[in-house]
Amino acid sequence: MTESILSPKGNIEDALIKAFLLNHPKDAARKVETMQPAEAAELLSTQPTYVLQPVWKNLPPGVADNLLQHLPDTAIKDILTTMDSGLCAALLSRFEEPQREQFFALLDQNIVSELKELMEYPADSAGAMMETNITAFNENTTVADTLTLLRNQKIKDLNHLYLLTDDMYLSGRVPVQRLALAEGNEKLSTLAIPLVSYVTALDPKSEVMEKIEKLKLDTIPVVDGNDQFVGVIRGRNILDEIKNTLATEMLTMVGASKEEKALSTSWFAVKKRLPWLQINLVTAFLAAAVVGMFEETIAKYTALAILLPIAAGQSGNTGAQSLAVTMRGLTLREITIRHWPGVLKKEAGAALINGIAIAVTCGTGVYIWSSSLGLALIIALALISSMTIAAISGALVPIVLKKLGQDPALSSSIILTTITDIAGFMSFLGIATALSGMLAG
Template sequence: MDPADAALTRRFLLDYPQEAARLFEAMPTDEAAVLLAGQPPHAALRAWQVLAPDVAMQVLQQLPVSLAEHLLAEAEPVISVAALTQLDAAQREAWLKRLHAEVAHELRGLLAYPEDCAGRMMDPRVSPLRSGMTVAEAVERLRQIRRSGLRELFVVDDDGRLTGRVEVQDLALANRDLPLSDITRAIVAQIGDLDPREEVVETLQKQPITLLPVVNVSGRFIGVIRQAELMAAVEEESSLDIQTMVGASPDERALSPPLFAVRKRLPWLQINLLTAFLASAVVGLFENTIAQITALAVLLPVVAGQSGNAGAQALAVTMRGLVLREISLRHWPVVVGKEALVGVMNGIAVAATTGLVVYIWSRSLPLVGVIMLAMVISMFAAGLAGALVPILLRRIGQDPATASSIILTTVTDIVGFFSFLGIAAVFAPLLKNVSG
């Protein structure tokens, strides 16, 4: 390709990726692959990640291996996963083995949906139509897809978000020059990929549908649940209801036997007791300081309580992001940095209020300085731990929901106690005459 043409193509890919994707989808995939292969990786990525998933994978298979690996690794994980789901299990694994171990681990985690969720039930190999197409372009796209087997097709915008549906019968009978929007119908119902089977069944009970479109957390269309899977979900849900009534569930329920509940809960209570003793041991290190300055004992729960609440907020936001796949393990520096900064900023604001109250209560500026500094330190540590703990647990293959709160409580208590009492011990001569 002429250098000027190559530069113009690169500018077009970078500035108008959606328009470029439409052109690539309309041309033979080998030609699209040649055009992308002649561009820098960052420009190729810009257009590749907005292609329809089936076209994205067809193009990927015809690209040079190094460029294909770069696109899979650098694209948003949900986009790489959508492309990989167009392949069978053996082909997917062959691609994943070419990637860096951490990237492959993350993509495998996204490909393996939790049990009993919509993502496990859906068929991801259903390609959508673009909202800006004409009827003729949509018919040609349908010929390229071939394997749809659906009586209705789904329409997405330039960002891949679900916007409507088109009946195949309407598509066949419509004037070829009409815009697709003229025969596009509203979506009757949709479901999130992580929504539980119960919501799938509930949706089916409310709407008499044979196809249920599935979207991810960003609203991008990623597949459909077909009628057979919908009916199987109804049957499975009915059998689970019967099992629950007789207490046959593998997990604890409201009516589970007491001994079963004890077996589930007692190990974590014992672990929590151990962590409580660790926090108590930290307090014990400063026994003499507390004995000399009794006001410290009164204020100690304030620091620990505030840091615990701040950590719980960071933990909840991070856990939600992991569960909804808004964030992945590769985002940990951004998430941890953000929560640490939030902890510092909230710590300064809370410390100012705390300092005012403590001064009114004690009339001691040294004590005010001690508790304000301890508050900022403990809330910074709480934000850091609230974000870092669930990410580290996920990284080592553990379920963050099972242990995050216990570990977080330990960290916030120990840091809160140690920072407050440690700073007080350093400035003990200035606090001798403190009284509440």
């Protein structure tokens, strides 16, 4: 039995390598950094994707880029498909367009569309100005290994090195002069100086310009919404960028833009807003029709009319909270439409717990006011139901609109208001009708 496990020798080596990669991904990543890209690719290409992913996300920019080019197409496809969308977009953005298109050809078109969207930034943002062809080093790497990495990556234009922690966050920088004078066994962390500042990819150009001028920086690092290093902005290029942006903004302020601005004409605003107001009017009639369906129940139990705004109001507030968080996530690229199951699960869970808490408070108040256990139970159940539906809707509406190519910011609130009103009215009046016997008691 023992003999079959230990033979052949290659199986033991493969098992040990797999165990090391899986159980010690950060240590494995540090080891991969010191290897030649072709050698590392040969070693890793035989491993399953679930073993590679923990190691891959701990590889700094530069190392991961070189390694990806030496892997077979099947391994590249598996890694890019299973990688976090933001990290994948950051990785591919560091390649020239022809190489990037070759990688895109290996992927599903839905994934490609998502990645291309993540790689595009607003014209007035730091992300639009940054250079994505970056290299970073783990702070625990030795000087000797760093010099080997620099030779492997054939980096020429370099004034200082950016350092990453084991969790892949920026920790400092090392001037090249210090590196050249250091002993081979010294770690980069001992040579590092603190980062003066950094910007996020969605920071406006004006803030970037202000920081570079104020702090007299030659370069400034850029991080994404998850604080991962994604690019650098060089001071020598930023003045031209700002001048071009200001010229463009002067043209758009006279109404040339397709999107409404604060100083657009009233007629321009009317053309943009009126269609949605008309749609809102139609949806308001839908909500009114729901109330009309229960006209007999309301006429028989007038207390329901008094409590009706509570159910609608709470569901509206819950939906608005969910909508705001989801819109922020989409805008800041914390999430994409592929994350919708996780977003819905989180919002539904939060709304259910909040709904129960609000239901207990409201039900107690209604019971004290009306002395009706049935009425208190009805409003409690309605709040739980309507708040949960509203939260799910608040998360789902902007995601669906974005998937359909519409502007979530413009129309989400109108659609959500309709859904939350209908959910609130339907839940409260529907439950009241179903439990009308308790009201009669």
